[in-house]
Amino acid sequence: MNERRDRELECRELVELVTDYIEGRLSVEDRIRFEAHLDECPYCRTYLEQMEQTIAVLGYVPEESLSDDAREALLAAFRGWSQSELA
Amino acid sequence: MRHEDTELVSALSRGDERTFAALVEAWGGTMLRLACVYVASRAVAEEVVQEAWLVVLRSLDRFERRSSLRTWVLGIVVNLARAHARAERRSAPLPPDEEPAVDPARFRPPSDRWAGHWATPPAPWPLPEDEILASELRDVLLRAIESLPPAQRAVLVLRDLEGFGAAETCDVLGLSETNQRVLLHRARSKVQTAIERY
Numbered sequence A: 001m002n003e004r005r006d007r008e009l010e011c012r013e014l015v016e017l018v019t020d021y022i023e024g025r026l027s028v029e030d031r032i033r034f035e036a037h038l039d040e041c042p043y044c045r046t047y048l049e050q051m052e053q054t055i056a057v058l059g060y061v062p063e064e065s066l067s068d069d070a071r072e073a074l075l076a077a078f079r080g081w082s083q084s085e086l087a
Numbered sequence B: 001m002r003h004e005d006t007e008l009v010s011a012l013s014r015g016d017e018r019t020f021a022a023l024v025e026a027w028g029g030t031m032l033r034l035a036c037v038y039v040a041s042r043a044v045a046e047e048v049v050q051e052a053w054l055v056v057l058r059s060l061d062r063f064e065r066r067s068s069l070r071t072w073v074l075g076i077v078v079n080l081a082r083a084h085a086r087a088e089r090r091s092a093p094l095p096p097d098e099e100p101a102v103d104p105a106r107f108r109p110p111s112d113r114w115a116g117h118w119a120t121p122p123a124p125w126p127l128p129e130d131e132i133l134a135s136e137l138r139d140v141l142l143r144a145i146e147s148l149p150p151a152q153r154a155v156l157v158l159r160d161l162e163g164f165g166a167a168e169t170c171d172v173l174g175l176s177e178t179n180q181r182v183l184l185h186r187a188r189s190k191v192q193t194a195i196e197r198y
């Protein structure tokens, strides 16, 4: 992006940088341009906010767990393994 | 090797069933979700998880300690699940993932005075952020996640569903940091679009 440092970000460019921004991986210059655009552009503010909300709701997706059958099969396999291993 | 990993490995090696059961419980959900990224069904994913544990037990003495035990175990899941997927002929070699995160048609064309700015901006949405997910929204999320290409889905699962850091995600999936972030961004954008439409 360095070659474009002289001008403002477009929305189309900003949306590609949102994860780098959230992860703190933008250079200082790019972060300044990013935040300058946000100050001016309510749509990109909405986009950033929605990405942050997306991350938040993804964190609420309930955990998965193995079926009881699979778990029991694993414990049985462990017993078999340790008996042959320790015999 | 981390101290707790040393203890885990020696407990497993001496046949401590409670340790094994605790690990199956603690990591089973993540292993299952990761296997589901690559194979066709949950039943096959459960098989992959079982198979992975057997590989882990048989290779315990070869655990190289360059990573944590969890990272190593999850890496084995990924390898086995990918092998299954190849056998199922489901996953042709993936094309490089270079499409933009947001549909280019949503921005003004180059001829426009405001080229590159939003033409169809994101619609505001009201989301119950810190409540238990409404089941409809949960279904939207799960469908969106399932329709992601495997590389994107694997990163999203580890980072945003399982809460892993970037470094461990890279280790488990064998990705560079940059590539990991690109995949994560594509995946999040697609999920965001799916929520916007819901």
Ligand SMILES: [Zn+2]
Pocket: A010, A011, A014, A037, A041, A043, A044, B117, B118
């Ligand atoms: Zn903008």
